[in-house]
Amino acid sequence: MVDQPIVEVRDLRKTFSVKHAGGVSTLHALSGVNFEIMRGETLGLVGESGSGKTTAGRILVGLVPAGSGSVRLFGHDITGADGKAQLAKVRARLQFVFQDPYASLNPRMRIGSAIAEPLDIAGGWSRKDRNGRVAELLDLVGLPKTSIDRYPHEFSGGQRQRIVIARALALNPQFVVCDEPVSALDVSMQAQVVNLLLDLQDRLGLSYLFIAHDLAVVRAVSTRVAVMYAGSIVETAPKSQIYSDPQHPYSRALLDAVPRADPNYVRHPVVSGEVPSLLDPPPGCCFHPRCPFAFERCRVEVPILRESGPDRRVACHLFT
Amino acid sequence: MAAPLLSIRNLTVQFRVDTGWVTAIDDVSLDVGAGDCVGVVGESGSGKSVTALSVLQLHDRVSTRMPSGSILYQDDDLLRAKGSTMRRIRGSEIAMIFQDPMSSLNPVLTIADQISETLRQHQGLTGAAARRRVVELLGLVRIPDAARRADDYPHRLSGGMRQRVMIAMAIACKPRLLIADEPTTALDVTIQAQILELLRDLRRELGMSVMLISHDLGVIAEFAQRVVVMYAGRVVEAAPVTQLFRRPVHPYTMGLIAAVPALDSEAPRLTTIAGRIPGPQEIIPGCRFSPRCALVQPSCLDEPPSMQTVGDGQSARCPPRIQVLGVRHG
């Protein structure tokens, strides 16, 4: 069997309109995003805050409608004319884990009902099967069965994130979008949750889109890494390569900016210049106003994401 | 050193729960000098936010009590300050960046409305002047197209942009002390570096002091001058930042430093500190860290260790380690 990607995103675009005192402007949140995710793979998505990572993740699970371009999940195009119907077919196989473990559980709902919510919505579960499944899920994420009757405020951030993961896994999804699932957690809970996600992947063959800012965490979980800047993916590469040999100037800037737990470490000056405007994106390469290597062509021609080595692609005129 | 701007002395905070009162933080002391940056680290539940909220007296008064200690800010003891004093201090003298940006922003007001409300209350700025300042502040925290995004509602911004709005609000009135509770968790590393740079500039230009709470030791190493390590409601170690990373004394500090995920590691799993932090209700005889400590001695279980000076501004709550290091001074 040929390995088919379970997620295939082609030239995905999304705009929002922004009202302000001077009228209405168009915000280009995503301007032509391409990636795919294979079965059992984790794509780490990193990049500038506000570059469209969450928007892309939300489009994948149908929380936000796509602008243009196509999104195929398990071979179903959810962006076509009958997108809604196609999405309904694959919905049970998709899940989303949010960043904030404090906001992603209803404070007035007991843990048992929260975890069972996807089952209740899907329907067709007998009371006994449903409760059995909840117990099984709690076990899977390493929480005691007695948690069922407790409320979210009785749990720590790391425990809550485990509950959220249990809820996400209720219907055996095959693809989970994790939007900064460990940003709000301390190092030990981060490790707990990341290790749990990895174990579940081994056991259940899950695929993840893992959005994060912590590059060390991304390194631990990802198979491949995609770097986003101002609504576009500027580089994708297997994880070992992106850390040892980043190609795109923004990827390099990102790696240089990682703070080290060493007070004597003197790091390269951080990339300067204005953060990019999404209301009037610069012509040519969106990174050119800040890029130390920018040349004439960068100001006029948009670089497209091209093969730049085995299994890696970069959108930069330096690599053509 | 001159008298510190903020001096928390032996602060104990208790909360009322089912079974009576539990002690969330116990005998916490820390100083923040004028223009200084003090980092506070520790796992979740170690009492960092409780300490920070105490400074601004933001605990619910009915179910909280502070049986001992004092919080000296300039000439006032904030524990005993009047409501009017607190109102003056909050926001304009001491500002806080809260840990949870979403629940700290009002979803029905635009970000411009929320920032200008702060400006109006504390600086009397209104109309066009307030508007200019709002746009300037949003630009400072690197919100692109600040002038045109100012009229957006919080849920239309990205997670990191919301966090930056909180930062803009906190620095709006040029506070003398900024308490930043996990201010950069939702930011990518380049913007994080720019925000830290901005705070550094404010420290230089205005002499602003910062109390930086973070679980990211990288951020602490880069930004703080002194570090206070908290565990289960107590300060277990305090030291200048270079000293802390060069020679951590407390086994918990060593564990925290060892658990920092490395950027260049090929390890398939992240390292954790074995065991878990006890809740405020759990009674642990002697040293609260002993159940997780690899160096535990029988004497550790006898009585809670006290804070002892190691030298060079470093002190820790672990007599066995201090003895081994053999560097005890006065």
Add this chain to the structure above:
Amino acid sequence: MTDVGIGTRATAAAIAAPRGYGTLRRLLRHRSFLIGFTIIALLAILAVLAPLITPIDPSAMRVRLRFRPPQAAFWFGTDQFGRDVFTRVLYGARISLFVGFAVCVVSGLCSAVLGVIAAQLRRLDSAIMRLMDALMSFPAILLALGIAAALGPRVSSVIIALTVAYIPAGVRIVRAAALTVREMDFVQAAQVSGASSLRIVLRHILPNCLSPLLVHLTFIFAYAMLAEAALSFLGVGIQPPIASWGNIIAEGRDYATQAWWVMLFPGIAISLAALSLNLLGDALGDMLDPRLKGGE
């Protein structure tokens, strides 16, 4: 919005669950809650058991016994028709508490429904809110006075009038809370799982809007009782011979100098009830909204 300098936490904090354990147990340990709750409960019990406590008919007139001051036989004295004021105050509690309670329930329900609709259906939002603004531009008591006068002096019209007068504030509170909750991740998590809008409203949004509404309603209860008294006093409220605290006072007004007790005792009853409801509301607010109160 008490202190925007530290973040506009009003609604957000109001819906955040308290961090301690067992809200009910916490409440029972709260002194003002206990006092408020006990007094209101006591008044309610007295009102319900009125026929058992006093054998006298509240509207029985005994002209021989007019204007007797408080004494062993008539604890609160008698009025101009010789009716026992104690009995009338007890029976009046039934009407006054009923009016307060009914206004509370009806305006609570309407506020919840309208507030959630305004928050969820953006198309109806501006229409609903404009109507509420219009209603709010009159002082509540004037509005109620107008409506009660138009509908005629009956218990039901007093309830309708006060309900209409107090709905706008409730709608605003629910709408603000619902708008906050709507953006929370747990609502989106339910959407990812394919939850219907109805399910989202019933399971997620409404339960999280109830605590600020509840706090508000305890105050409405007190306002409604006071307003009923005011309407009766002005002659558009509940009409004699039915006793309500308001009309006992209204009737006693003409003889205030010779028979002070006729006005005094129902007055005390009203103040007591309003005071304890306020204590109750404050305590609920404290408990359900810790950061806001702590930030004062």
